Amino acid sequence: MSEFFTRMGDGSGIYMTAAEIREDILKGVKEAADHGKIPDLTQEEMDYLFDIITMPGNIVGVERGREVVSTSDSGSCKMTYHANIAMERSMAVMVSEKVLGADSIDIGNMDYSYKAVKQIVHNETPVMELAQLNAVIPVLYGSMPNLGLYTKPDGPVENWSELLPLAKIDEACAAQEEAVEHAVRDMVFVAGEMYEAGADGINLDTCGASGDADFLAGLLATEKIKEKYPDLGVEIGAAGEFVLGMHGKLEYDGTRIAGLYPHKQVKLTEKAGANIFGAVVNTNTNKTFPWNIARTVTFVKACVEAAEIPVHVNVGMGVGGISMSEIPPIDVVTRADKALIEIGKADGL
Amino acid sequence: MSLESILNDAKQAILDIDEDKAVEVARQAIAEGIDPVKVLADGFSVGIRTIGDLFSRGEIFMPELILSAQAMKAAVAVLDESLVGEAAEKIGKMIFATVEGDVHDIGKGIAIALIQTQGVEVIDLGRDVPVDKIIEEAETHGAKVIGTSALLTTTMPNQEKLEIELRKRGLREKYKTIIGGAPCTQRWADKIGADAYAEDAAEGVNKVLELMKH
Structure with missing residues (x-):
């Protein structure tokens, strides 16, 4: 019986039979449909996904005319810390544009959080100005809301990670609500400084990493940014396939945020006024690539169908069907990209 | 009834x-x-x-x-x-830590909350904990099980370091070890010689209870 090379979610290589791959595709689709309460992929789509996974060649690509644009999070840092090429960030923007063909990129600080950045924003704006002088592509500024940084001892707010295990629920919720106010203020401040420096947009990356309050902070900051700087683009990137309920009762526009899957996350993102939504589906390291990509595509397809703004799917280490490994393997990366674009109908990556 | x-x-x-x-x-x-x-x-x-x-x-x-x-x-x-x-024999102490270099501890907190409900006394060493400290605390508290969490591929090797250090010090047979965290897998547990791997907190509860029996 012939077998096909593929990988586990941790990147290790495995061989699977056609029947095993088809079975895992079906299981991945069913898992996403069950958790997200969304439709399955069609049989035709699952067959095509099988074709993509089993295509000969290490690298696969989308059909001509199906190309999509790319955005990135902290893109200008990655040549330095992934490739070990020491490079000033505005130069990395130029390399990304002129050598790698990036369609847009963001500049981010190594301390990738708005709270950390606000104190050094005077050092960040010249980098943005220089990049804007030289680049043709849109250059955004990116960071995370990172609500945890507002808790004691790093910040002014009580630490809900300590309060929750003590069953001090009300206190933990109040602390999160207070942290939202601080985070929104910092995000709007940095967005304003970057607007003045010529930024084309602001990337609120990994919203929800600290739970539903973190996601709410991203939404409220977007509202204020769009109100003050209507022509500054806003990208909201998610942190996972559902919003973790650290608070559990927070709402935005009458909708509870905790537990929302991508097809509902994107609707709140739209309401807040964002221009791009970065959908995230986490990779399960214990499952195969066929399982992970089938699950991811099912979530993404439902998200794109629901969306009225472009959806740029996160496809990096540990998300978007990509394996959780230091260097994501090119066979997995290109197959995930092709599947997300051609079946999931992603607007960008 | x-x-x-x-x-x-x-x-x-x-x-x-x-x-x-x-x-x-x-x-x-x-x-x-x-x-x-x-x-x-x-x-x-x-x-x-x-x-x-x-x-x-x-x-x-x-x-x-x-x-x-x-x-x-x-x-x-x-x-x-x-x-x-009978109960006293079934319930034991466990050391739990997020390994050195890693500051993620939400998942660990959830796992501890559930494990404690089963009568296991969990000593939470927090996050970014060096291997030496983990072993030292296990010895001090007379733990039966050592649990480590890693959320980064770059910090996972510290789970392996724990196994190596336990063997070096002749303590490996004294403890049962269990690992968890997003990038960890059963294959990783097998490779480094950990006694158990748990995919999530609920599975962690069952695995720890099983380890406590030995």
Whole structure:
């Protein structure tokens, strides 16, 4: 019986039979449909996904005319810390544009959080100005809301990670609500400084990493940014396939945020006024690539169908069907990209 | 009341996050002479595992998870009173840490909250904990199990370092080790020689209880 090379979610290589791959595709689709309460992929789509996974060649690509644009999070840092090429960030923007063909990129600080950045924003704006002088592509500024940084001892707010295990629920919720106010203020401040420096947009990356309050902070900051700087683009990137309920009762526009899957996350993102939504589906390291990509595509397809703004799917280490490994393997990366674009109908990556 | 009803009520009390009801069911089980271990394993634990599953699906949230764990803890305390000698042998101490270089501890916190409800005493060393400190604390507290969490591929090697250090110091057979965290897998556990791997908090509870038996 012939077998096909593929990988586990941790990147290790495995061989699977056609029947095993088809079975895992079906299981991945069913898992996403069950958790997200969304439709399955069609049989035709699952067959095509099988074709993509089993295509000969290490690298696969989308059909001509199906190309999509790319955005990135902290893109200008990655040549330095992934490739070990020491490079000033505005130069990395130029390399990304002129050598790698990036369609847009963001500049981010190594301390990738708005709270950390606000104190050094005077050092960040010249980098943005220089990049804007030289680049043709849109250059955004990116960071995370990172609500945890507002808790004691790093910040002014009580630490809900300590309060929750003590069953001090009300206190933990109040602390999160207070942290939202601080985070929104910092995000709007940095967005304003970057607007003045010529930024084309602001990337609120990994919203929800600290739970539903973190996601709410991203939404409220977007509202204020769009109100003050209507022509500054806003990208909201998610942190996972559902919003973790650290608070559990927070709402935005009458909708509870905790537990929302991508097809509902994107609707709140739209309401807040964002221009791009970065959908995230986490990779399960214990499952195969066929399982992970089938699950991811099912979530993404439902998200794109629901969306009225472009959806740029996160496809990096540990998300978007990509394996959780230091260097994501090119066979997995290109197959995930092709599947997300051609079946999931992603607007960008 | 039948055994089936007691078990169902025990499960439901946890699902309803009703601490008073959980305590009442535990007392009733004892009054009716039902094996407390059975009530725990087939009643309350079924409830807490269901809660864990709902949490992992985004259908219930951290406050509910914590409160249901509290309800479970209260019920376990009642059942513990009726377990003499036998219970003391079943329950042991566990060291739990996020390995050095890694500051992620939300998942660890969830796992600890659930494991504690099963009567295991968990010593939480927090995050970014060096291997030396983990071993030192395990020795000090007389732990049976050492659990480590890593959320980064760059910090996973510290789980392997723990295994190596335990072997170097002739302590490997003294402890059972369990690992977890997003990038970890059963294959990683096998490769480094850990005794168990848990994919999530609910599985962690069962695995730790199993390790405690050895």
